[in-house]
Amino acid sequence: MKGWIGKILRVNLTKGEWKSEDLDKSLAEKFIGGRGLGSKILYDEIDPKVDPLSQDNKLVLATGPLTGTSASAAGRYMAITKSPLTGTIACSNSGGHFGAEMKFAGFDMIILEGKSRGPVYLYVEDGKVEIREAKHLWGKTTHEATDKVILETDMDAKVACIGPAGDKQVRFACIINDKHRAAGRSGVGAVMGSKNLKAVAVKGTGSITLADKEAFRKATLDGFQKIEANPVTSKGLPTYGTAILVNIINASGIFPTRNFQESVFEGAEKISGEMIADRILVRNRACFACPIGCGRVVKVTNPKYECFSEGPEYESDWSMGACCGVDNLDAIAKGNYLCDILGLDPISTGVTIACAMELFERGIISSKEVGRPLNFGDADVMVEMVRAIGYREGFGDALAEGSYRMAERFGHPEYSISVKKQEFPAYDGRGAQGMGLQYATSNRGACHVRGYMTSPEILGNPVKLDPFETKDKAQWDKTFQDLTAVVDSSGICLFNTFALGGAEILEYLKAATGVKMDLGELMRTGERIWNLERLFNLRSGLSSKDDTLPERLLREPIPSGPAKGKVVELDKMLPEYYQLRGWDKDGIPTKEKLKELGLE
């Protein structure tokens, strides 16, 4: 095959067996790879009602046909499973070098089934597979585990692993690869932990065959030139990282503060990307084949929060910063570092702590439960809670269930700022209606990277939309969601889309795989993937009732700032969205739509 390697590794951890299977070419063309193809396999192979942390769940590590090629930022792999946080289908996407190396090692995908009796790790080298004992790694941080697995396998191996949080099935544990890159959201690391699988190491000497080398070279050159020509990808992200958004989003009045009680943070400047660059940035780091290099290598010398690591990204900067009312950049960097080594999704981590802070300030929980006061703005307690969650120690054990379950336990789930039990990222949908609709309809719960409406609503890319307007937002959301499904499935980084559109991605895919399609068919492929995920969620028991938002976003107007007085007008947009999607009023895809998409 071209672009795709053409092989899937299937590992049964219960039996300690593995086999290599051929990738179904027609299925690959229909679902591209990565998120799309991984979701199709999960959909076909598991009962959507399974307990996500039982051995009946599966975990698919999937690359796309562009992963490992020289296309721009083509180093992505995805972890697809049923989420223990949301109960929905989960697909978490990560960069670094692991994904490319997985293909070099001979496989487009690794399907992980069952549950090992004791801790193990997987080593894949050029088509050969070993399941190795990993008792000595259990409980170790992601950095320790990565180093040890490399020592035991090959100095050039690339490792994806879980930390203590994954070992202990924290519901928002992530998978960390290459020490600093995360398949972050929805608890994919907890599923890995539930299978007693500590790590997957890959190493290979293989290469990727392209359908049309010359066309691919042209597409790549064109892609790189457009990335160089675009100010976001050539200036903003390389210079300030994703946290360049802090000041922009704060100035737009949608920078959620103190668990979304406010939307302008008085301490934004102190935690901005500019401040990171000024105070703690050591240098950039780029993922495989990436010309952008948004990764931040930072060093904090303040002994209290001393660390040398990567990040914080915009999201973690916000979640452990503004959302917790913390304006101490050193502490945020430390919290981010802890998420990295413990294997925690920093968004859910920060927002869950923020939720608990609100419960504390409202007197719903007390120092007795927490073990200490838990006020907004307390940098020390924030850092300590991150650590406690990772090890499920003390009150951290309650937080490790996520904000919804934690707040529900204390009788007030309404203070959990989540959709489908997954915590919000760093954009207040009340001041950006398209983003609000996006959160409500995202197939993995609240998420900004299922259809990044911030781009048109705030950044004006590809055109500037009025963020307060609801008109046409359903159509925009649908388009963004479908295109994002394509991007994820192809194996390139979503950040490409600041500079590249569907047309450019289509050129990459055609030249790499030889697939013949036009832009309409490409977008329909994205729509197919979106609908497949929807079908999974419906079969798992979710319904249109879950396509909603927290009370706060629907009924509590933003109290101050540029978006003052706004709530998400979901009622105005959701029916239109369903209609545009070809779904009935209950959000169920019609037979016609499924037939049109070849999903019947």
Added chain:
Amino acid sequence: MKGWIGKILRVNLTKGEWKSEDLDKSLAEKFIGGRGLGSKILYDEIDPKVDPLSQDNKLVLATGPLTGTSASAAGRYMAITKSPLTGTIACSNSGGHFGAEMKFAGFDMIILEGKSRGPVYLYVEDGKVEIREAKHLWGKTTHEATDKVILETDMDAKVACIGPAGDKQVRFACIINDKHRAAGRSGVGAVMGSKNLKAVAVKGTGSITLADKEAFRKATLDGFQKIEANPVTSKGLPTYGTAILVNIINASGIFPTRNFQESVFEGAEKISGEMIADRILVRNRACFACPIGCGRVVKVTNPKYECFSEGPEYESDWSMGACCGVDNLDAIAKGNYLCDILGLDPISTGVTIACAMELFERGIISSKEVGRPLNFGDADVMVEMVRAIGYREGFGDALAEGSYRMAERFGHPEYSISVKKQEFPAYDGRGAQGMGLQYATSNRGACHVRGYMTSPEILGNPVKLDPFETKDKAQWDKTFQDLTAVVDSSGICLFNTFALGGAEILEYLKAATGVKMDLGELMRTGERIWNLERLFNLRSGLSSKDDTLPERLLREPIPSGPAKGKVVELDKMLPEYYQLRGWDKDGIPTKEKLKELGLE
């Protein structure tokens, strides 16, 4: 300091002591860094007449002010010492990640003095230094030594080391860093071996402070855009690597074949960059901050020559290919791999073997000396000789002295195609007069990267010159030599200069260091460095008599092909070159010139 870290590490291996010294800012501004500043230090600190392999020689590992920044391909460091091959000043330049990490570890330079009693390696981490015992590493390949040093220090450490060839002081042993990148020429690895220093490992959390961040960002963006816009840097080098030159240089009739007896190789197509891409290329690899990615990861599956490594580059492809009459790409890749792990300069290795092949075919040496027949075109014996040189086994011990000393031993030094005893690279100066003059005048003996005249004479960059013409070549050579001295000293890769000129490099340097100079002063700085190297060589005992070429290039016309009938018309160019340089007829810089350059 800005751009520069401002610290030099001085290690006395005899005493086992080290100290950190301040970098002299005024000296740094006068000689930039890297090659320039390292040469100045060597010039000031050693007697140019010292035995290069004695403890009185020093080895300077030097980065430039741009090394480790986000300027294009800014990952270079240099090894400066007195060469055991040529007796001249040597400066070998390498990419990868070691140079950048050396600065992150806190030092612009490491000056290595004296000689350790037993094998040691150096570990530098954030300004702290350890000299560690290395008996267990002596005799190990560069790959084994690198892995072991990383295991013993830090998983993120970057290592520069020598292989068996350096341990045994093969006169053209190189230093290998990051397993696949080489400070290749002039035997800098033998000097390291003579000091009983197996490896230098560096690791750091430091960063580089820039004088003007915004100006630097602009310069970087401009540099990347010009690299994307240039077909050599955006297409030729990424797609086919440096070996894209094989067909071009062969078609120009200056592709030296069978030890320069001919200049067109009938097997060129079989060893071309296109064939590498087609047959053995697995993927590209880029050095630190490099948007070009000329590195080749290759895999040979033919069991006889099985290997997985990087390269061959154009030079090694040619030296172990055409120059030895070998058209077996698998064997060349294997030979190149052996150079990599044994720590050998592949140019001198191949050309020395080719010289011995000619001696053999002329009956000057026999199977008795060699242990087997040594004919041109015999791929097996070529590969075996590479191995034998690396370990100084059998006839390899004679070859390990380099072609000149080896051929002289058998009474026929005229068959050594070398200048100042250093072997030629892959362009026949007879068919490219400017290159011919360049070889004769290069400060480190025959070398293509002291003033890459192939660019105008063959590739037409920045303008196309008639390669057979001698007129104006002296001026071109001088300009290219001076500019190259600037590029090397700054710490960026020479390949930038396909797309960037002095003006762009000046912008990098001004923004990084805050130095105030115009283009004229920048070029004068290059000239200063060139003249300093010249002074070193003159003091070491070399004279204008050494500014010459092998008999073959001066008096044996090229027998066939596009350059048929040509010899290097050195007499026509050398006096003009001396004059343009402000040197007297004996090639000695005049007092006026030295005063003008601030070298009196």
